[in-house]
Amino acid sequence: MSNPATPDASQRSAPGRLCWSREELLASSPVEEPLIAGEVRCHGGFDADGRYCSPRTLHRTPAIQAWQDQLRGQGQPLVEIPSALMPPQYPNLDQARLLLRNGVREPLVRALTIISIVEGFGAIIRDVQVPDLRQLLVEPIDGTALAHLDRGLFEAHARDESGFRDEGGHKQMWEAARDLALEHPKVPGDVLMRMMGRRGARHRPERPFPELDPGLERMLLMMAQVLVVEVFAEGTFDWGEQLLSDPELSAAPEAAGALVRHIRSDERPHVEYLRTALSELRARTLRTLDGRTRPGREIVDAALHRVLRGITRDRPREQREDLRQNLVAAMRGAAHPGALLEEFEALESVWTPPARTGFEPTGSPAGPAASL
Ligand SMILES: [Fe+2]
Numbered sequence: 457m458s459n460p461a462t463p464d465a466s467q468r469s470a471p472g473r474l475c476w477s478r479e480e481l482l483a484s485s486p487v488e489e490p491l492i493a494g495e496v497r498c499h500g501g502f503d504a505d506g507r508y509c510s511p512r513t514l515h516r517t518p519a520i521q522a523w524q525d526q527l528r529g530q531g532q533p534l535v536e537i538p539s540a541l542m543p544p545q546y547p548n549l550d551q552a553r554l555l556l557r558n559g560v561r562e563p564l565v566r567a568l569t570i571i572s573i574v575e576g577f578g579a580i581i582r583d584v585q586v587p588d589l590r591q592l593l594v595e596p597i598d599g600t601a602l603a604h605l606d607r608g609l610f611e612a613h614a615r616d617e618s619g620f621r622d623e624g625g626h627k628q629m630w631e632a633a634r635d636l637a638l639e640h641p642k643v644p645g646d647v648l649m650r651m652m653g654r655r656g657a658r659h660r661p662e663r664p665f666p667e668l669d670p671g672l673e674r675m676l677l678m679m680a681q682v683l684v685v686e687v688f689a690e691g692t693f694d695w696g697e698q699l700l701s702d703p704e705l706s707a708a709p710e711a712a713g714a715l716v717r718h719i720r721s722d723e724r725p726h727v728e729y730l731r732t733a734l735s736e737l738r739a740r741t742l743r744t745l746d747g748r749t750r751p752g753r754e755i756v757d758a759a760l761h762r763v764l765r766g767i768t769r770d771r772p773r774e775q776r777e778d779l780r781q782n783l784v785a786a787m788r789g790a791a792h793p794g795a796l797l798e799e800f801e802a803l804e805s806v807w808t809p810p811a812r813t814g815f816e817p818t819g820s821p822a823g824p825a826a827s828l
């Protein structure tokens with residue numbers, strides 16, 4: 457294996473190569489035509505055959521593949537977040553269609569704006585401090601995703617979400633998709649403020665793993681949180697793609713739908729590198745502050761369980777509260793607001809989070825998950 461600091465030139469195109477430089481993991485394939493969303497130049501672009509190429513995937517994609525193959529070769533599983541845990545989007549597709557057909561746009565403009573803001577928040581991943589994993593883990597990490605988190609993986613992720621220099625990222629792509637489909641709607645001025653208020657009001661949890669180095673605990677919890685958000689975003693993005701590419705409701709079904717499709721393809725490496733690094737951590741032994749060790753599996757599973765339990769419980773309620781705060785006011789302009797509200801309610805999806813996350817701490821059969 458080559459030294460991670462000085463990748464061996466002879467390995468540059470070798471399949472299965474495990475060590476990469478930061479520059480390589482941030483490198484994009486050359487494109488024939490840039491992606492212009494609305495009037496904003498965005499990341500990625502199109503090859504000579506008109507196929508969309510996600511940004512910064514020239515080496516990132518084969519690198520992630522090689523790390524996953526290595527794990528499989530070691531007989532270690534890749535963590536998978538079950539899609540059954542994914543809460544449905546609120547309002548659901550039928551409710552969103554009903555609103556748009558009746559000229560009620562504000563709730564959808566709000567929902568799409570929230571998505572773009574959440575994408576922009578993705579930039580905070582570059583601020584995650586990676587602790588000295590070689591000291592904190594018993595087994596070596598050379599040639600793993602873990603060894604590349606602060607050598608391009610977090611930075612590529614941050615750039616994809618919030619843009620970089622003069623190139624827009626997902627934040628700008630969602631704004632453009634919203635503006636194309638709904639013809640530059642008036643965006644409510646309080647969306648960000650409300651989101652920040654909610655974040656501030658959230659209970660700040662105690663340290664769940666006080667036996668760990670605080671930097672390792674922070675990074676692990678952040679990665680578990682972002683992985684779950686990324687996996688669950690798939691449902692939201694599917695909702696967005698269907699809505700914005702519906703010719704009956706969207707002013708630019710092709711352009712807006714294509715933008716969401718491009719975003720969705722850019723998201724794949726985010727899910728894949730995060731679950732790879734978490735699986736690598738899971739396969740290792742973690743050193744505790746008191747000089748003992750804990751199996752990575754116990755800690756990673758407990759972190760995922762904690763995050764999944766929180767998001768499956770809070771997100772449906774929060775999305776519902778967000779929308780309903782303005783729903784009646786937004787319906788006032790419709791022809792028959794009372795009947796519309798009734799029809800809207802009748803379309804509501806009933807969803808209960810599954811009783812188990814699948815990451816329950818060993819020895820607690822239905823334990824904490826039962827109270828989801
Ligand atoms: Fe994104």
Ligand SMILES: [Fe+2]
Binds near residue numbers: 686723726
């Ligand atoms: Fe993402």
